[in-house]
Amino acid sequence: MRIGELGQAAGVDVETIRFYEKSGLLPAPARSQNGYRTYGSMHLECLAFIRHCRALDIPLNEVQRLLEFIEQPNADCGDIDQLIDTQLAKVRARLKSLKALEKQLSSLRGRCGANHIASECGILHELVAAAHKEACVCHGHFEPRTLAT
Amino acid sequence: MRIGELGQAAGVDVETIRFYEKSGLLPAPARSQNGYRTYGSMHLECLAFIRHCRALDIPLNEVQRLLEFIEQPNADCGDIDQLIDTQLAKVRARLKSLKALEKQLSSLRGRCGANHIASECGILHELVAAAHKEACVCHGHFEPRTLAT
């Protein structure tokens, strides 16, 4: 099948398919006489594998490694456990920081309940006040990245 | 103070500071004779404001708008509520999808508890099996993006 059909079958953009091929994830397929790519079911399964791993937020370079493991059934798979553990840790860390963020935003949201002009906006006041505290060098540094990963 | 001092005071990279100036968020400061930037406390507060909003995952274009509101105290601030609401909704959606992701990864992790070769890896088997199901066109499409936002 041609690339459009593959895309339809896997629910993936043709441009994404070409991207994966260029990235080395998806093997380059045979070409027909007019230069069009020609795919079989093996490519469809490979593409589905990639998309499934992406759904698990696994970075492309790690998906690459998993694909290599499939190619080499006798390789040691300790790294696969590690990979999933790493993903799990990342997800948990993000959950934690997002919960803190939700809490803060909710609190901030509670500061303004009705339309009025900017000078009376509780949200703005709070943001400015927070910045003022942070800009006071005797209070140390607020590390924003830590919170919002 | 010079850019390095400002960066130290706010806990921000000098390159990020230049980036913010270029992006129009941070006003361009005066320059000394040698071309070095010269900052005062107003810049420090502005920078702290930006970083605080970033910590709340507010996109830079929205931070820009908030800064404009501060400049125009008589402007209507209905949009600020909207902005925080939008952020809250985004955070909640992400929390939801990450929880589902954590659940899936935990389940997947449970499939492999000890070191063995790749052909015996429960994780790999599960990933391949999932891809096989997905690659079967009669089962419809699995939309990965929906899950992993």
Place this chain on the structure above:
DNA sequence: CTTGACCCTGTAGTAGCTACAGGGTTTCTA
């Protein structure tokens, strides 16, 4: 024959930084 859909390669853009490259200025130490 024409038109629209599909295909091709290569380039560029997204968001928010971060890291050079190449060169000028300042500060400190020997």
Place this chain on the structure above:
DNA sequence: TAGAAACCCTGTAGCTACTACAGGGTCAAG
């Protein structure tokens, strides 16, 4: 004083994972 290291400048490029052109070729249907 000289030299080295730290700091400063502008401009460019890279990261991740796509996504969207631009410009041109191919195919199928009307």
